[in-house]
Amino acid sequence: MLYKSVNESFNEFIIDRSDAKCIRCKVCVRQCAYEVHSYVAADDALAEDSTLCIGCRRCSAFCPTGAITIKSNEETFKRNESWSGAHIRNLYAQADTGGILLAAMGNPAKYPIYWDHMLLDASQVTNPSIDPLREPMELRTYLGKKPHSIEVVRNEKTGKPELKTQLAPQLKLEYPFIFSAMSYGALNLNAHKAMAAAAEELGTLYNTGEGGLHKDLYRYGKNVIVQVASGRFGVSEAYLNAGVGIEIKIGQGAKPGIGGHLPGEKVSPEISETRMIPIGSDAISPAPHHDIYSIEDLRQLIFALKEATNYEKPVSVKIAAVHHVAAIASGIARAGADIITIDGFRGGTGAAPQVIRDNVGIPMELALAAVDSRLRDEGIRNQVSIVVGGGVRSSGDAIKAIALGADAINLGTSTLLALGCTLCQRCYTGKCPWGITTNNPYLAKQEMNLLGVMPAGE
Ligand code: SF4
Ligand code: SF4
Numbered sequence: 001m002l003y004k005s006v007n008e009s010f011n012e013f014i015i016d017r018s019d020a021k022c023i024r025c026k027v028c029v030r031q032c033a034y035e036v037h038s039y040v041a042a043d044d045a046l047a048e049d050s051t052l053c054i055g056c057r058r059c060s061a062f063c064p065t066g067a068i069t070i071k072s073n074e075e076t077f078k079r080n081e082s083w084s085g086a087h088i089r090n091l092y093a094q095a096d097t098g099g100i101l102l103a104a105m106g107n108p109a110k111y112p113i114y115w116d117h118m119l120l121d122a123s124q125v126t127n128p129s130i131d132p133l134r135e136p137m138e139l140r141t142y143l144g145k146k147p148h149s150i151e152v153v154r155n156e157k158t159g160k161p162e163l164k165t166q167l168a169p170q171l172k173l174e175y176p177f178i179f180s181a182m183s184y185g186a187l188n189l190n191a192h193k194a195m196a197a198a199a200e201e202l203g204t205l206y207n208t209g210e211g212g213l214h215k216d217l218y219r220y221g222k223n224v225i226v227q228v229a230s231g232r233f234g235v236s237e238a239y240l241n242a243g244v245g246i247e248i249k250i251g252q253g254a255k256p257g258i259g260g261h262l263p264g265e266k267v268s269p270e271i272s273e274t275r276m277i278p279i280g281s282d283a284i285s286p287a288p289h290h291d292i293y294s295i296e297d298l299r300q301l302i303f304a305l306k307e308a309t310n311y312e313k314p315v316s317v318k319i320a321a322v323h324h325v326a327a328i329a330s331g332i333a334r335a336g337a338d339i340i341t342i343d344g345f346r347g348g349t350g351a352a353p354q355v356i357r358d359n360v361g362i363p364m365e366l367a368l369a370a371v372d373s374r375l376r377d378e379g380i381r382n383q384v385s386i387v388v389g390g391g392v393r394s395s396g397d398a399i400k401a402i403a404l405g406a407d408a409i410n411l412g413t414s415t416l417l418a419l420g421c422t423l424c425q426r427c428y429t430g431k432c433p434w435g436i437t438t439n440n441p442y443l444a445k446q447e448m449n450l451l452g453v454m455p456a457g458e
Contacts, residue, residue, distance in 0.1 A: 345362055
């Protein structure tokens with residue numbers, strides 16, 4: 001046992017403040033959710049407690065004079081190629097607390113990223129390239145079952161050709177990406193409003209995640225996928241019919257085989273109303289759906305949801321990328337799903353046991369290629385669209401995923417980064433310093449106003 005807590009003894013970050021630059025405005029004191037900074041009136045000076053710092057860099061971003069620099073504390077442990085500082089710190093923390101260490105966002109460990117080992121070939125003459133600055137580029141994508149073939153007939157009155165084949169319901173995207181499922185509760189309402197509004201403006205979709213759809217967001221229904229997870233939070237007939245598509249969540253890349261847990265203290269009156277659970281109660285979604293123990297059970301749920309929505313909405317099934325993912329995907333396609341969503345092991349989470357997040361699952365790049373070729377080999381690739389997520393960092397990664405067989409991309413972590421997240425990975429504390437994954441009204445409000453996402457005063 002240590003005499004002091006791990007953070008106190010082996011802090012990860014050091015705060016370097018230039019007294020010459022500091023104008024004593026106390027912005028850093030007000031902005032830090034972790035109470036790192038304080039003003040010492042007797043000395044007319046700012047003080048800091050580096051042991052509390054989580055490295056979010058909000059103070060340095062807001063300091064008007066650039067007086068603050070946050071540095072990694074390289075001196076904490078003696079260098080050891082086998083026992084990294086993270087390994088040692090985690091072991092101390094477990095010994096100190098006796099608890100399971102929690103983690104958030106995606107797996108940060110140094111595993112191979114296959115996107116970085118792939119290059120795209122380009123065509124130039126026989127299939128001339130499009131100049132995106134001067135020519136329109138068609139990026140519109142439709143997700144859902146496609147027929148094996150189509151029949152076109154000529155309209156006897158107008159003489160014009162018409163499609164005779166009846167198409168299954170489709171999700172229309174102006175760009176081949178979707179804002180990933182991130183629940184209301186894990187994220188606050190401001191973040192959900194921002195994603196819903198952005199989806200509407202861009203002509204794409206936002207996914208509710210497993211926490212239901214807040215009543216203020218029903219008006220974005222044309223741009224919403226509603227999720228049905230094992231906890232069935234917020235699921236009602238009105239909810240199922242509120243969006244354009246439904247997603248059954250079986251698994252998640254960051255924690256395959258693990259359910260979810262929103263602590264009771266985050267279940268505010270509005271979250272309780274949306275999730276349809278008591279205020280302050282823990283929202284625990286079990287690891288399995290308790291009505292799905294076989295592919296036949298999954299088929300029953302898919303068709304129950306189709307029945308409840310008059311067969312007008314495509315149903316997606318989301319799974320984590322794991323071994324045998326191709327066989328699982330084949331079963332899902334044959335069970336009647338219209339879309340398969342595959343979440344790779346670098347996908348984000350609001351909270352997960354660190355040992356699971358960092359050691360379970362496979363990369364989305366490998367899973368995607370395996371699923372696409374298996375469905376092609378079986379002649380059923382047209383029966384489902386494939387959406388992938390879990391570590392797409394740029395349009396370059398996205399294009400490589402599409403080249404490997406994806407129809408569209410789920411964007412989770414990159415969406416949060418666009419909202420101002422600095423990947424401090426403390427979402428599970430409920431004190432997101434950038435106001436995204438917190439339900440603390442003060443923290444939630446200030447960042448959205450800063451970004452101009454919300455009108456001042458909202
Ligand atoms: S925000 Fe910068 S200038 Fe203001 S008190 Fe803190 S360190 Fe000094
Ligand atoms: S969402 Fe907030 S708490 Fe989570 S990693 Fe980003 S900045 Fe940190």
